[in-house]
Amino acid sequence: MTSPTRRVSGSTVRRLSLYLRVLETLTQEGAGTVSSGVLAERMGTTAAQVRKDLSHFGSFGKRGLGYATEPLRQRLEEILGVDRSWPVILVGAGRIGSALFEHAPFRDRGFNIVAVLDRDAAKVGKRWGEVEIQDVKTLPQVVARHDARVAILAIPRSDAQAVAEAMEAAGIRGILNFAPVPLRLGPAVQVNEVNLALEMEALSFALRNQKTGSDAGTSGEERGSRP
């Protein structure tokens, strides 16, 4: 098999996550197999898209029989890297940081926030449950102690680039960035931006251009880019 990820886009990865969720439901329902058509229907996509997405990762289905639910579920967990747990470092103990710390779906998927850091002396030393907020200056030691590769950045834009560079230097290789500024880091670090104001602007764009609104946003990604 050739390197499977070379032609995998971000929107494909997101669909893989959604397939995984559908397969979990199907497993609970006791379905031993599932057709690409049923998967597609539950996802709001097409059977052709399902087959194309899964074909990136080898041959799963048999023509006329569909996919074996449980093996496909396990394989998707492997592909997505959620067959293990990940220690996650959170920098930013503000409101968004707090909401993320309590965000149950992170824990459910094995993303455990094991440390919280902030630069605010008034916050350092306080406890969130079992976790004590630490000074952001201790980032290298904290990352090393937990052997962490994943971090969440939930701080204002002014400090974001500097803290992100410190994360990179400390060995972090995946950052979920809530700071409203694009980070400039080396190619070894995967940054996923969650820019909430941008998401809202994509809505107002769609409303402003209402005639073709349903082609204009996230959900129209695949369709929208082909005239």
Added chain:
Amino acid sequence: MTSPTRRVSGSTVRRLSLYLRVLETLTQEGAGTVSSGVLAERMGTTAAQVRKDLSHFGSFGKRGLGYATEPLRQRLEEILGVDRSWPVILVGAGRIGSALFEHAPFRDRGFNIVAVLDRDAAKVGKRWGEVEIQDVKTLPQVVARHDARVAILAIPRSDAQAVAEAMEAAGIRGILNFAPVPLRLGPAVQVNEVNLALEMEALSFALRNQKTGSDAGTSGEERGSRP
């Protein structure tokens, strides 16, 4: 000019938002014009991408002279629909709802959360600043009173579809959805999903497939989809 949005993908719209931010900075710096090369450099993209993105919306630049900063900024505000303010209805007064309510970049962009609703009787009647939390059953009246078209859904997955349908029936046409479940609504409603667990899984996917990690996530959207 043909309908400008017909061939605009979600990732193009997100870049438009980022161009707007760069142009705001350039305006503050007093730059009267900007080349596609400078715009590209500040965005971490290519000059060709900049020219392609902006070409969707007419002819802005002059060869060799670049773009006039302030007119382009104004035009991008118009295109994105952020040259006005939008009343926003928030359903879900939990931790994520609370963080969004306080999220300054929403207000800065004219997205004003004018009402907060929840189904929890213990929360209804409490005040967040000037806003009193109302029963989610009053959604139709609240939407009508504010003539709102935009809503944020920040509730658990179990109720999400039902509340989203109520939003659609009440006249909401753009939903920012934080509930970890895809919404099934009619084509008149633009839904942008913010599924934080999916964003984390896109990181663990990249880390699991580290050899080509930088091609595998959001930032590789345009490159990654072309082998």
